[in-house]
Amino acid sequence: MSTPPPTALTIAGSDSGGGAGIQADLRTFFACGVHGMTAVTAVTVQNSLGVEGFAEVPTDVVTAQIRAVTGDMGASAAKTGMLATAEIITAVAKTLDEVHIGRGTETPFVVDPVAASMHGDPLLREEALEAIRTELFPRATLVTPNLDEVRLLTGVEVTDAASRRAAADALLALGPQWVLVKGGHLDGGPLCVDLLSDGTEYLDLEGPRHDTPHTHGGGDTLASAITASLAHGADLPTAVRDGKRFIERSVASAYPLGQGTGPVSPFWRLV
Numbered sequence: 001m002s003t004p005p006p007t008a009l010t011i012a013g014s015d016s017g018g019g020a021g022i023q024a025d026l027r028t029f030f031a032c033g034v035h036g037m038t039a040v041t042a043v044t045v046q047n048s049l050g051v052e053g054f055a056e057v058p059t060d061v062v063t064a065q066i067r068a069v070t071g072d073m074g075a076s077a078a079k080t081g082m083l084a085t086a087e088i089i090t091a092v093a094k095t096l097d098e099v100h101i102g103r104g105t106e107t108p109f110v111v112d113p114v115a116a117s118m119h120g121d122p123l124l125r126e127e128a129l130e131a132i133r134t135e136l137f138p139r140a141t142l143v144t145p146n147l148d149e150v151r152l153l154t155g156v157e158v159t160d161a162a163s164r165r166a167a168a169d170a171l172l173a174l175g176p177q178w179v180l181v182k183g184g185h186l187d188g189g190p191l192c193v194d195l196l197s198d199g200t201e202y203l204d205l206e207g208p209r210h211d212t213p214h215t216h217g218g219g220d221t222l223a224s225a226i227t228a229s230l231a232h233g234a235d236l237p238t239a240v241r242d243g244k245r246f247i248e249r250s251v252a253s254a255y256p257l258g259q260g261t262g263p264v265s266p267f268w269r270l271v
């Protein structure tokens with residue numbers, strides 16, 4: 001018998017191709033030495049070429065999964081990915097309050113506001129954006145939008161350092177404790193610059209840009225690595241730095257698989 005590792009709960013959608021969603025979260029949690037638990041919100045039909053469609057899981061089954069695992073095993077940290085509908089988001093938010101996860105509790109909660117796949121396939125019903133703003137953001141320890149999600153959520157178009165800061169402020173006004181504006185999708189330069197802020201500190205986090213088309217699951221892997229580090233007890237800025245190092249190595253180790261976009265790989269940690 002050995003001592004149990006920290007636990008992390010992901011509330012997200014399944015990717016049948018195994019590179020993003022729940023599958024990316026579990027790969028990452030495992031590679032980071034955390035016991036992963038899941039509340040599946042939707043089942044997508046997808047491969048390296050894109051998402052053909054999805055079916056959402058009944059809302060009461062989503063919330064029952066959260067109650068079942070937190071009530072028995074407890075969660076050291078939690079994250080959300082694809083949530084699919086406003087109904088699921090509202091129910092998840094209520095249930096998180098009930099099980100004491102999120103801002104104002106001892107259990108950190110990371111919100112990756114997944115709206116679409118990198119191929120542009122929608123992963124969220126349109127009316128659900130408002131529920132992300134009003135139900136999830138105020139409960140989040142950290143939100144991790146990419147630039148498309150920043151524009152959808154706030155209307156701010158990030159093109160440079162000043163608009164990145166304006167975006168961070170607009171997101172913080174929605175109530176999360178910290179925001180990480182991921183600049184990875186901004187064109188140009190050899191560096192990816194992400195901005196981490198709690199409204200007091202504004203930290204530019206720079207990392208190398210890897211030239212690869214195989215970045216499927218990158219956002220999920222970053223948010224999961226941050227969540228894993230929080231589960232191990234790191235403070236928020238340290239967890240984000242850990243997560244960035246982890247995703248940089250995972251992008252550098254990405255592999256081609258299928259005819260389209262291959263997945264980033266958390267396996268570098270294991271070899």
Ligand code: PLP
Nearest residue numbers: 013020021082114117118216217
């Ligand atoms: N499928 C699921 C279930 C996801 O959660 C996500 C992203 O969070 C994606 C697909 C999209 O991944 P990508 O942006 O790498 O296409």
